[in-house]
Amino acid sequence: MSLRINDELDAEELFHCALEASNLKYHERAIELLKRSISLEDHPAKRLFLAAEHAEIKLYDRAIEGMQTTISLAPELWIAHFQLGQLYLVTQEISEAKKVWSHLVNSTNSPSYFQEFARGLLAIADGNTEEGIELLRGGIAENSENPALNKDIEKIIEATANQGSPQEKPQIKNNENSAVNKMLLSKYSQN
Incomplete structure (x- = not known):
């Protein structure tokens, strides 16, 4: 996906664009947009989705690190705990x-x-x-x-x-x- 995203989009707009890119299986673009959104405004949900994108492209070490970061930011985001367990399973x-x-x-x-x-x-x-x-x-x-x-x-x-x-x-x-x-x-x- 080579479309240029406007530099004037705010963190929330970038996050929603990232989710759409992810739904379309444009993982590179989703990762780029998530990182830009996080740089403007960090949030556990963004970290969760970034980790999931890393898992999609089989960068499991980064996905594990991302889930751990998500949990440190939001200890009661239970889906992050569950997915971290799944990542550990995948990596033996x-x-x-x-x-x-x-x-x-x-x-x-x-x-x-x-x-x-x-x-x-x-x-x-x-x-x-x-x-x-x-x-x-x-x-x-x-x-x-x-x-x-x-x-x-x-x-x-x-x-x-x-x-x-x-x-x-x-x-x-x-x-x-x-x-x-x-x-x-x-x-x-x-x-």
């Missing part, structure tokens, strides 16, 4: 993913559906697939705020349920085509 840092999910489970302020999703992913990571799927389904039932997240959790359930015979204990793996990795790349709205 399972113990770090478990720490993030454990934090979500143990935080009394996190929404109950995030707690259920985190419990489910922890169970699956530990080889307790049936329990994990049940917990993920419970989280979906509780989540009326974020339908896009529910759809992605459904993909994880489907992928996990299809990972082999009952004799094999399916566990979360690093697979570029897995539903977990695809879920990471989704954008979630936060009320």
Whole structure:
């Protein structure tokens, strides 16, 4: 996307243009606009979307750093915690993913559906697939705020349920085509 954006746009206008560029899959442009918007006015939501854009183009180290920055700016932006766990999973840092999910489970302020999703992913990571799927389904039932997240959790359930015979204990793996990795790349709205 080679369109020039007016230098006189304010931080909010740049942010909205960045979101549109992201929706059109113009990641380079979205990143550029997000950085310009952040330079004018920093905000955790902008950092979250910048980290998500970095994940889209597989710059996972930058995405992890961006999620960590987002969390330091807004400790109760629970989707950032959840996505940080997903990033650690994608980069094979399972113990770090478990720490993030454990934090979500143990935080009394996190929404109950995030707690259920985190419990489910922890169970699956530990080889307790049936329990994990049940917990993920419970989280979906509780989540009326974020339908896009529910759809992605459904993909994880489907992928996990299809990972082999009952004799094999399916566990979360690093697979570029897995539903977990695809879920990471989704954008979630936060009320």
